[in-house]
Amino acid sequence: EAQVTQNPRYLITVTGKKLTVTCSQNMNHEYMSWYRQDPGLGLRQIYYSMNVEVTDKGDVPEGYKVSRKEKRNFPLILESPSPNQTSLYFCASSLSRQGAYEQYFGPGTRLTVT
C-alpha cells in the first residue's frame, strides 16, 4: 500500500531533550516536506527536500533540522525542543521534485514539550 508513515504518533517530552520524528514513504517520491499545524495558523512549512542530500528552509525552520540521506526517509530533528514547538507535525511527499504537485501527507505526530 502506497503511504507516508511517521513515528512516533504522539510524544510528550521535556525542554531541551533532543528528539527525532521519523518520516518514510514507499512511493519513490522525489519531494518531501515537513509542516507544523497550529490552530488559526494553518499548515506552515518547516523544511523541504527536492532530492537526496538536497534540503532547504521553509517558512518556520528555526529550532529544527532535517536530513535526506535516502530517498524514502526524511527525519525531523529537534536538537533542543522548547514549549513553543508544541504542535501537530505532518510529513508529506510528492512525485515531482518541485512542490507543484499533489502532496501525500503522513498521519501526523502530536508533540508536547513541557
Place this chain on the structure above:
Amino acid sequence: GENVEQHPSTLSVQEGDSAVIKCTYSDSASNYFPWYKQELGKRPQLIIDIRSNVGEKKDQRIAVTLNKTAKHFSLHITETQPEDSAVYFCAATPTGGFKTIFGAGTRLFVKA
C-alpha cells in the same frame, strides 16, 4: 514574504446549500493551487487542484475557479452533505518553486 489569505475562517451551511471559500495569494509567480480537506483527527488530503493556465475546474460537486489578474482563487461546493464537514486549506506554489504556502484554513459545518 509570500502569503495566502483564506476566508472565511468558519462557515456554517444547511445541508443542500452551496459553500464558497476564497483565497488570495501574494506571489504572482504562483502557478499551482491545490485544495486540501482535513477531517477531524485525520491527515489533509487533496480534493482538487488547478494550474494557472486554467480558469476553472470541476469534479462532481466541487469546483475551483482562478483569477490570476486579481490573484484570487475559490473553492465551490454544491449540494453540501454532512460528510463535507471538515477543515479546508488552500495553498499556492510558485512556478519552478519548491515552497508551498497554505492558507489558515476554513472550518466548514454542514447542518443536517
